[in-house]
Amino acid sequence: MTATAQALVPPVPPASPASPVAKSKASGGGLGRYIVIRFLLIIPTIFILVTLVFFLMRATGDPITAALGGRLSGAQLQERIHAAGYDRPILVQYFEYLGQIVTGNFGTSISDNRPITEILATYGVATLELAFYALIVAFIVGIPLGMLAAYFRDKGQDAALRVFAILCYATPVFFAGILLKLIFAVWLNVLPVAGRATTSSEFEMQDLPNRTGIYLIDAFQTGDPAVIGDVLTHAVLPAIALGLLTAGVFLRLVRTNVIGTLSTDYVDAARSRGVSEYRLVRRHAYKPALIPIITVIGLQIALLLGGAVLTESTFEWKGLGFQLAQYLAARDFVAVQGIVALLAVIVAVTNFIVDIIAALIDPRVRY
């Protein structure tokens, strides 16, 4: 959600990847140097977030009391706390936790005793699949409409499109989800209510030799059109609910940037040469306007993942967000910590990739 404000307040030079560490070294180095510095900057980000989450979660007490407090006697609790090492000094636990994370071990969930790494691997792909669909929806809806709004600037179409963009942002994903469900799944009865696939399709995909967990790929592996159709129809409503949230942001960004480029000299020059208005918007004004959008996609990932938690809960899409809500309800803070840490890593890494892409496209971005 923060990214929306970001898109709206131009005076903050925001997504500029320059942090003071890098600025002090700024000397107009090449792309390779930029990538290295930018990569090194991920580490403090992840480190800070993991540290923050660790100490915040631990501030409420040890995870075992939180999860099992009411159900075990005091002595049994103490025994389990001792066995898990939660009675040691917090700093010792912290460094042990850091060490474990580096080796990819996130511990074991308390409520259902599963390795966190396994949970992350199983449900992470589902979340990424959903985020990917949503991003497609956002592109398809946001970019063309943004260009239209810029072209009809200050006219009725523009106002309507901008109100649509604000509505996209103002509607919580879970409410959008509920409305879509109500209309398409309950009243019209054309799309499934919830889940990633019907049980029979899931059963069919279960036995695949190299199962990816990405249902669309798995569905194609079965080669059964019924399964493919089933998986796709299940994805439609969640993807729209989550995608519209981002589509509104894209629409506004494209609009603002295309308006900016439409008033540049080279567009005037092109217009005076007799280039058609369509071509003017489509070719001349649109492409340079895309660069800021690429940078903002990085921030959209954070928004998408946050939205995915809500979308998944609405549609019972069994991904990380859905699991997160379950573990939150069960007060299983080891699992919560693991999932939150992984999401932090995903956000940091996508931001890195996006910054590199932006640097490849626009040489001015480099330090």
Next chain:
Amino acid sequence: MSAPTTAPETAGGPTASPATKATRPPKQSLFSRLPVVHQLRQSVGLQRGMLVIGLIITAVFVICAVFAQFIAPYGFSQLRDDNGPFGAQLAPGGSHIWGTTVGGYDVFSRVIWGAQTALEVMVVAIILSIFLGVFLGLVSGYFGGWLDRILVVLADAIYAFPSLLLAIVMSIVISGGQSNLYGGILAAAISITVVYIPQYFRVIRSETVRIKGEAFVESAKVIGASNTRIMFRHVLRNSTRTLPLIFTLNASEAVLTLAGLGFLGFGIEPTAAAEWGFDLNKSLSDVTSGIWWTAVFPGLAIVLSVLGVTLVGESLNDLADPRLRGRRAVSAASGDVAQTSVVPGGTLTAGPAGLAGLEDTEGEADRDR
């Protein structure tokens, strides 16, 4: 462009918050210089339409929130009246114009009371984050050094993180996830605050860094003004131009975050206060059986309140940016203007705003002597 300046009036950060609530039409001449009212006069055509609609929706939201006990026919946790229990999942009509929920609450009453909860959280969250964010940004930008570096990296890390997740973590820390009315409101507000501090921090810090190098700050130093005085009188007063914009945007985000928390079960208990997100969560199972009223009304309430505040914020933003302001108000070739916003006063408020701000502080510097 010849309109009166806003920079000096918006100064003082936190006090700017009631200004947005001044949604009634201007009656005094002082009003016309307040933010929002000033922009209202500046706007034309569609832009003015959007601003006015936003202000009307926001006003309705605030009125519902403030006078909830007079508007709502029942209490938010009321399950029965003199005629006995309400009954669960009643369709809209009769004595329950928007029906009742699965728990037997009156939907209309809970939607109205929900506005109150939302407004309370919004106000607390914004006041807290403005104070902390502005203070940290000012100190960080003014003094620089290692503190600045640490705070910037910290703010960037928090900023990049999904805000809802951070709010969830914070609400676990503060209240263990569930709590009574005031605990719940405070927990939700603090969770939201933590998420939004970085935004205020970044804006104020970058403004502070820019203003710090201005001549009037140097003159104040030469005169021997203390750091505190320079920071709060000279720098802060000139760096708050963007605050009304961020403020409106964050107000709407606060509503959404609160609803998100409530939807995930981290909101306020239904017996302590009405909360739209919580009600939507409870309505999830209704929807599959075609019961729409328990979901649609609280959901629309969220959408409308966010829409209203966002329309105001968006209009303010557009009016502040010459590239986006209505074309009748600004000559067409304004693309370059925004690029030169490094000039003190910049492009945020109309033309001479920054200059007037400068004059103000220079006057104060004189008085220091």
